[in-house]
Amino acid sequence: MSALNKIGLDTQKSEELSELLSDLLSNYTIFYQNVRGYHWNVKGEKFFELHLKFEELYNNLFLKIDEIAERILTLGYAPNHKSSDYLKTSSIKETDEVNDGFKAVGNILNSLQELLVKQRVILDLSSEINDEGTNSMMSDYIREQEKLVWMYSAFLNK
Template sequence: MTKTILGLDKEKTNALVADLNTLLANFQLYYQNLRGLHWNIKGKNFFELHVKFEELYTDSQMKIDMIAERVLTLQGEPLHTFEDYIKVGSVPVGKSVSNDEEAVRLVVSSLTELLSIERNILEASDDANDEGTNSMMSDFIAEQEKTIWMLNAWLN
């Protein structure tokens, strides 16, 4: 078994880099959705949601940087073009969404997709004995589960 400079199995680490790049691409699409929602939201919930979407995209921006830096730590190259993001992404894209409930549903469905990717990475990073990636995914998952709960409470 060939090891990385971090002492991890090289083959498993390369697979993790690919998975993290998939997550990175999806977070970039999610981030752009949030920017669009922030700019285009209308209606009686404008002030509340305008602020919430800014909070979420600011958080996403930090997570995007963390994911890219983890890819680099694992000796990979982070995806960095919109062409790659669109090709790899599976998060639903929201175009011209201005309705409050439609916007919140888009965020929930996006987070649900991100959670699915993160859970796969969590399992793979556990198998690879990659505690750094494992810890990051655990933190992301716990936070996003709470956000989904709160947004679903708002919808109901």
């Protein structure tokens, strides 16, 4: 029988899961900052609508960043907090395209797709090791973000 951590999960698999969550944390953090940039700098057509939607989104991302970091701690590991590391490891990259609302929405859709792929990998592993806490969190994020993809796509008429 393998060693179990404090919450009764396989220690080795929990470490693997923690590493995946750390990568997710990096991506959420860069995505969050991009969305803050969209909110602050958007101009032109649909300004009022997008300014509010971007604020709603970055507030939601901020909460998820905290939840992901706390889940890493719950698994028995320390979440990374360094922006320099996030920039190195995140597949979501910083953007300079912050003024054009339609480009911003396109970038948001690309970032959501990236997160959804990563979260499904985490969902599979958390399911495999019976980690209901992480599994439930990922299921909630996926369901919510799939709806956002539909809504943002509808906005762009795609």
